[in-house]
Amino acid sequence: MGLLHRLYARAAPEVWETETRLLHVLRLVRRPVAVQWIVTAACDLHCPHCYSAAGKRAPGELTTEEAKRLIVDELVALGKPTLVLAGGELLLRKDIPEIVAYAADQGLEWAMHTHGGHVPKFRSLLARHPPALAAISLDGEREQHDLFRGKRGSFDAALAAIRVLKDTGCREVVAGTTVTRLSADRVADMFPVVAASGADSWGLHLFAPEGRGAEHMALFPTPEQLRRVAAFARRKRAVFHVELCNEWGSAGGEDMYYRDQPFLCGAGRISCVIGASGEVLPCTTTDLRESEGNLRDRPLRQIWAQGFTRFRKSGQGECSDGKECWLQSRNGNACREQAFGCGRRVG
């Protein structure tokens, strides 16, 4: 009974794999837990690591009515997963209040990823429909952040956004830092900033060479930096809620030192990403060759049920590897060995 309890409580990797095989045999698929929508490719910052190469609006972005009908209504039919709004900068879209209100009326929880610069303008929306989670990018101390983001004042804006979100009732505000070769050695200096910001937790993302990031491959941290940041995160968890995000891959039996739950790649399994123009992708890649279809051609329910089969099969393979981040290994950056290879002995 004890073992059953342990397995059920922790959604252990072996249960996940067995369940995946079972579902495959029974021709069933899990319902998504979260669906991220790249609301727009427009952004007023110009960060070198941006996975979506954001800047101008993408041609053929979904309209307000399409967003309601093709995304919100479909998510309701899919069992109401969390709707994660991202970009670009989502708050540059004028119809966001309307879409959020519509989603909230349907009983959907929503979350957002933003650089924070426009958050104060949306105070009344956030107070009416507080997001369940909001992630605000923080890429360094003031000078480094502003330099990296290409806009003076963006650091102060991010901190102001965190305060507004907490004031308006957002349940969890996450400060998100993308670890690059430039920022990896500075995360210790960032700790006071994040801890004092009012954020509930600190998510350490790992640079992925996607979008504009692909033009800056030299931003990928060195193996020593990966190991150092991972060790730093483990130590700081004693005093602050620090998490290594999924791009880092699994630390195996040592996952408990880096995150609250064991690593599981959710791409196409429990989550997916809808691109600005309606393409349905396994995760935050901008490579349209990975698309499983477009919402304008087929309903999301159908794409979810029939697509992503390569992620749902059991056995070995690029997409069914339960230890590496699919996006990193797809880009030839399998890095978990470097980050966790020198991990300590487990008692």
Place this chain on the structure above:
Amino acid sequence: MRRLAAGTMALWVALTLLRRMWRGDVVVLSQHGAPVVRLLAIMLVFVASCVEKVRAVAQPQNLSQETGDKPVEPVVAPEPVVAVEQGFPAGLDDVGLQRVYSWIAPRTLHWHFFPESFGEVAKAASILDTGAHPLPSPRLADEAVLRRIAGLQAAIEAHQRGSRRQVPGAELLALLDAAEALDLYDEWFAGHLWRHARTLRPAPVALFARIERHLRIVHALALGQASVGPIEFSAWRSKAGPPPGWTGLRVPAGLVAAAREAFEKGADAGAFESEAILELTVAAGEVALIRRATETRIAAGASLRLRRLDVVRASAAAVLRHPALGELKLPPGAEMTAWNVAQFLGAAGQAWVEGLPRAALNNQATALTELEAVLPAAHGAIRAALEQSEIEGWDGAGRSALRMVLQAFDE
């Protein structure tokens, strides 16, 4: 009648499944179906693990062969220095843990009581305003627990009043006693005590042993959480915050039993076991390595790992060797800990260590890696370089990297 209904239902499910497999349809799992499939998967894993166990019992020969392949550590009869309890606390149970977590989460405790531990955070953080982090009123607490809470508060206040002076070992032990009396086990707290012990002479063998036990319990509790579930509500993977109405931390049932099991299997002191280690070989003479209040004689030719909770004593002159640092000469009666390794370095080793932080300031990545490998010998040089570079107005990435490496020693 019931049998007929059950049979019809099973037949219907089987036919539906066969039809779907035949047609190649895929269906999104329903809300009601999900727990059934999860339970089925759990049962399969459970059965598989039972089969594995039975096989393992049936093949003892293979196991012994595997054990034979592992390197065998030399058996040295330990000589106790000071008797210090090293077992898992007998009185600890889930209810006790829940009681302390109902009162205060350790992360809140640090911010409230030990702002000086956070250095620069203390200057910048509005979080340290007690209005932002009020000390919670005890809930679910009986009179004895309230007394213990008051005891811890008094011990911490006494400690805070004297935080600028050299703290006596007895004061640190009193703090540890007060925390453990409350079933409060915490990594940062233990690290705080260790940092305050840096100037104590002779080296506080008993305190180090107590801190090590405390850290092993913390680690065991972390391993326990990996088995039975986390103490804290976790929002991260579901990309949503805690549910409405959530009021506090919950200790999962069976946590202490799982932690005890992990402790008895050898849970170590975590980062204090694996980081800031110095690997040394005894080149001449003999030294005593004191760990967990147990003394082990290390003769010439043998190696030792100096951790931050260890003490090395030389009753007669002895020489230790490190591949990069060279020789470390210990005079008779010398006592070496991670805090004072540098004072035993030879001139060449000293010069090498002192040159590394400057190289790291100039963004030489290899210097950082070399410093990490000899942190007990280099932490002083890093501190000096950081102070000097501040005076000189350095503000590069190298300085940040040095601070990060130093934290691996300090935390």
